[in-house]
Ligand code: HT7
C-alpha cells in the first residue's frame with residue numbers, strides 16, 4: 001500500500017471544464033456514460049504529460065473514445081487504480097462507458113443501493129468507483145447528469161443543481177436531467193433514485209431568492225422530518241446573519257438513507273444523510289438525537305460555503321473545510337441552545353477521544369503530512385481539534401476581525417480549491433498580525449501541556465503567573481516548537497469577587513504575567529471557556545476548586561472545577577482499590593453536590609452537567625496506565641456513595657423536574673429531562689426496590705424516547721435481571737419495526753456492564769434486527785461493546801479482543817471504512833497493563849498476518865504495531 005505525501009503535491013496537468021453523465025440504472029447493472037471536456041492546464045508547463053485518470057481496479061470499462069474515435073487497448077494502460085492515455089491533444093472530449101454493480105457494493109462508496117434506493121457517496125475518493133476521472137478536489141467541473149430508470153420502482157430521480165429536462169420512453173422507464181451551474185470537485189457529485197416521500201417547504205434569502213427546501217425519506221418516516229426542516233431554516237438564517245452567507249441555488253435537497261458510512265454528506269444542492277442524523281420524532285428520538293439532527297443539518301448546510309464554494313486543494317487540507325465548519329456548527333448550536341452546555345459537551349468529547357487519538361499511534365497534525373488511505377483521516381483531530389484551532393483564531397482576533405477575515409477568505413477564494421495557509425493568510429491580512437507561529441497548530445501533532453505556577457507578594461500586592469508549555473512527541477515528530485495560544489483568565493478573591501478578567505497570549509516556552517494591586521492572594525480561574533485545546537495543570541487545593549465550583553463567573557470553569565475535584569477523588573479511590581483498602585467518599589463533595597442539587601435557582605442543565613462523574617473513558621485517558629477494573633470499581637463505588645448520601649435530594653430533584661409537560665426539544669426542557677434522568681440514575685445506583693418501581697413507571701408512562709430509553713437503560717444495566725429482561729423484551733415488541741430505535745436497543749445491551757456481556761453481544765449478532773451490512777447496526781453493537789462497555793471488552797482473558805479482531809477481518813472484505821474505524825480500541829494497546837497489552841498486540845499481529853487487508857485497515861494496524 002502506497003503512502004501519499006503533502007510535499008509531493010503537484011497541480012493537475014489536465015482540467016475538466018464540463019462533465020456530462022448519463023446513468024442507466026437497472027436491477028442487474030448500471031451503465032455510466034461520461035463525456036468529459038478536457039483541456040491542458042495552462043498553469044502547468046509540461047504539456048506532453050499523459051492523461052491520467054483515477055478509476056477503481058474492479059470497474060469495468062466498456063468503451064473509451066477521444067473526440068468520437070474509439071481507442072484501441074494499445075492506446076491506453078490500466079494499472080493500480082489508474083488509466084493512462086498517452087499522446088492526447090491539448091483540448092478534447094473523452095467519452096467513457098463503465099459498467100457498475102451497485103447492488104453488490106457493500107463498501108458504500110461510489111454508487112450503491114440502500115434499502116432498494118440508489119445513492120452515492122463520493123467523498124473522499126468514491127467518484128473513481130463510478131467513472132474514470134481526475135478525482136481530486138482541485139479539479140472542478142460543471143456537471144450535467146441524466147438519470148434513466150424504471151418509473152414505478154424509482155419515481156424520484158435526483159442529482160445536483162436544478163432539473164432541466166425530463167421524459168419517458170413509453171416502456172416504463174423515465175429520465176430526468178439535472179444541471180449544476182456551480183463548478184465543483186467530483187467528491188461533491190451525488191445522485192439518488194428511489195421511491196421516496198417528500199416534505200417540502202421554502203425559504204426566502206435576504207436578497208430575495210426563493211429556495212425550495214425538500215427533504216426526502218421513506219414514506220413511513222414522513223412524520224419525522226419536521227425538526228430537520230426547521231433546523232435547516234434556522235441554519236440558513238443564522239449563516240446570513242452571522243457570516244453574511246446566502247444559499248446559491250433554487251433547490252436544497254436532503255435525502256435520508258439507512259446505509260451510510262458516516263453522518264451525512266454535503267453534496268452540492270443534494271445532501272445525503274444517514275437516517276440517524278435527519279429523522280426525529282419525540283416518540284422515537286432522544287434529546288441527544290434531536291440535537292444531533294440540528295447540528296448535522298446545520299453542518300452540512302454551512303459546507304455550502306465552507307467546503308463547496310471554497311473547497312480544499314488536496315485532502316491534506318481537509319480541516320480547512322471540516323474544522324471551520326465544525327466551529328460554525330458549534331456556534332450555531334450554542335446560539336440555538338445553551339452556550340455553556342454545548343461547550344461542556346464538545347470539550348468532554350475532545351478530552352476523552354481526541355486527546356486519546358493525539359496520544360496514540362495514529363496521532364497526526366490537523367493538517368496531516370502523509371496518508372495511505374484518506375478515509376482514515378476523517379478524525380477527531382481534523383474535525384474537533386481543527387475547530388478548536390479556528391476558535392482560537394476567533395478568540396485572538398475578536399469577533400469583528402474574525403468576521404472580516406472570513407469575508408475576505410470567501411471573497412478572495414470563491415470558486416477555488418485552497419489551503420489552510422490561505423485561510424490563515426486572510427486572517428493575517430485583516431488583523432495585520434503575523435500568525436506564522438500560530439500555524440504550528442496545523443503542523444504539529446500532540447496535545448500541549450500547560451504547567452501553571454503562581455506567586456503572590458502581600459507586601460507589594462503583586463501576583464505573578466508563570467506558564468510553561470510543552471508538547472509530547474508524536475509519530476515522526478520528536479520535538480515541538482512552542483505554540484501561540486490564548487489563555488483566558490480570571491482572578492477571584494476568596495469570596496468569589498472577580499479581581500481581574502482577561503486574555504493572556506502565550507508564545508514562549510515559559511512566560512510570566514504580573515498583576516498589580518491585588519489585595520489578597522487570589523484563586524486563578526484558568527483556561528476559561530477552554531480557550532485552547534491543551535491539558536492545564538495547576539495545583540489547586542480542594543477548597544479552591546469548591547470555591548470555583550460555587551463562584552466562578554465563567555460557567556465552563558465552574559463545571560470544570562467540579563470535574564477536577566471528582567477526578568482527583570476518583571483517582572485516590574482507584575489507588576485504594578488497587579492497594580486493597582476500603583474506598584471512601586469525600587464529605588466535602590457531598591456537601592457541595594447537595595448545595596447544587598437543592599438550589600432551585602440554578603439551571604437544571606448545568607446542575608446535571610456538574611453532577612455527572614467523568615466517564616470511564618475519560619478517566620482512562622488521564623491515566624498513565626489504564627487500569628480498567630480499578631477505574632470501573634472506583635467510579636461505581638463513588639456513584640453508589642453519592643447516590644445513597646443524597647437519596648432524598650435526588651428524589652426531590654427528580655420530582656421537581658418531572659413536570660408532566662408535553663415534549664418539546666428546546667434547551668430548557670432538555671435540561672430538565674437531563675437532570676431528571678440523572679437523578680433517576682443515582683436513585684437506581686442506590687439500589688433499592690422503590691427506585692426500580694419508579695424507573696419501571698417512567699418506562700411505562702413516558703410519551704417520549706428520552707425518558708423511555710433512560711429508564712430502560714438504567715434497568716437493563718442493573719442487577720434486577722428479571723425486570724431488565726422483561727423491559728428489553730417489551731421494548732423490542734413495541735419498536736421492532738423502527739430501525740433507529742432498534743439501534744438503541746442493541747446499544748443498550750451491548751453497553752450493559754453486568755456479567756455475560758460477550759455472550760449477549762454474540763447472540764444479538766444473530767438476532768433478526770441485526771444486519772452486518774448496515775454500519776449503524778455495526779456501530780450500535782460492536783462500537784458500543786468495545787467503546788462503552790470497557791470492563792467487558794477488556795476482560796482479562798482477552799476474549800473481547802479476539803471477538804473484535806474476528807469482526808474486523810470479516811468486515812474488512814465488506815466495508816473497509818467501517819472496519820478501520822471499529823478497530824480503534826485495539827490500537828491503544830500500549831496504554832494497558834502488560835497482560836492486556838500483549839493480547840491486544842497479538843490480535844493486531846494476527847490481522848497484519850492476513851494476506852489481503854484493505855489499505856484502510858492495513859494503515860491502522862501497521863502504524864499501531866510500530
Ligand atoms: N464531508 C463529509 C465526509 C463524509 C465521508 C468521508 C469518508 C467516507 C464517507 C463519508 N461520508 C461523509 C461529512 C461531513 O463532514 O460533513
Ligand code: ZN
Pocket residue numbers: 299303321322325
Ligand atoms: Zn463536514
